[in-house]
Amino acid sequence: MKQQYIITMLAIAFLLGNNRSAAQLANTLPKNEFGLTIVSNAVYFKASITQDSLKQMVAIDKYVAHVKTNFVYATTSNFTHKILYSKPKAYLRLAAVKALQAVANNLKTKGLGLLIYDAYRPYSVTKTMWQIVPDDRYAANPAKGSGHNRGIAVDVTLYNLQTGMPLPMPTPFDDFTEKAHHNYRQLDSTVLANRQLLKTVMEQQGFKALDTEWWHYYLPNAAYFELLDIDFKQMKKLVK
Numbered sequence: 001m002k003q004q005y006i007i008t009m010l011a012i013a014f015l016l017g018n019n020r021s022a023a024q025l026a027n028t029l030p031k032n033e034f035g036l037t038i039v040s041n042a043v044y045f046k047a048s049i050t051q052d053s054l055k056q057m058v059a060i061d062k063y064v065a066h067v068k069t070n071f072v073y074a075t076t077s078n079f080t081h082k083i084l085y086s087k088p089k090a091y092l093r094l095a096a097v098k099a100l101q102a103v104a105n106n107l108k109t110k111g112l113g114l115l116i117y118d119a120y121r122p123y124s125v126t127k128t129m130w131q132i133v134p135d136d137r138y139a140a141n142p143a144k145g146s147g148h149n150r151g152i153a154v155d156v157t158l159y160n161l162q163t164g165m166p167l168p169m170p171t172p173f174d175d176f177t178e179k180a181h182h183n184y185r186q187l188d189s190t191v192l193a194n195r196q197l198l199k200t201v202m203e204q205q206g207f208k209a210l211d212t213e214w215w216h217y218y219l220p221n222a223a224y225f226e227l228l229d230i231d232f233k234q235m236k237k238l239v240k
């Protein structure tokens with residue numbers, strides 16, 4: 001394992017020294033047990049973002065006005081009943097954050113803001129979730145990875161800028177019943193309108209909705225953004 005790491009680092013150093021492309025660099029990284037390439041070191045991460053500044057990871061609150069967070073995965077009040085990470089911060093790729101910025105500017109004119117439950121999530125957290133709940137109705141299968149691991153998916157709702165209170169939505173976050181589906185319509189008109197407003201403003205800026213989770217939005221070209229397994233402590237040093 002240690003030898004593999006040294007070989008990888010030497011290959012990275014060689015390719016960087018020769019100014020080769022990040023794609024070639026990717027070929028030097030070992031694949032995991034599912035055949036996926038996971039970026040888990042700062043050297044390759046930095047190389048992978050030099051080809052496109054929109055791949056840079058950034059702190060959402062640096063770009064998006066009035067954004068609030070409620071990291072339920074940093075508490076035991078989530079579907080796994082376990083603390084899945086500590087000291088999180090809301091990070092995403094610049095491509096996603098620019099889109100969220102436009103969403104927030106639009107919402108501000110309506111007296112509303114964005115409340116985020118989860119944004120970037122290290123790949124190892126996706127693996128932990130799967131170990132606890134190995135059911136792809138509730139958790140992302142690590143054999144595929146999640147848009148959250150790629151830094152282009154966000155779990156989000158709306159809140160009232162004046163009261164600070166979240167708007168009524170069909171279900172709480174991570175409710176895995178059909179009530180959380182976009183096509184579920186046995187709801188009062190206010191709730192239907194709130195769900196639709198969130199969907200409309202997110203889609204206007206290029207996000208896609210997930211049929212089964214009213215709170216989950218992602219950029220469509222997910223595979224372009226590498227899967228990342230960099231913890232929040234290290235990511236803090238890498239964000240712009």
Ligand SMILES: [Zn+2]
Pocket residue numbers: 118148153154155215216217
């Ligand atoms: Zn999500």
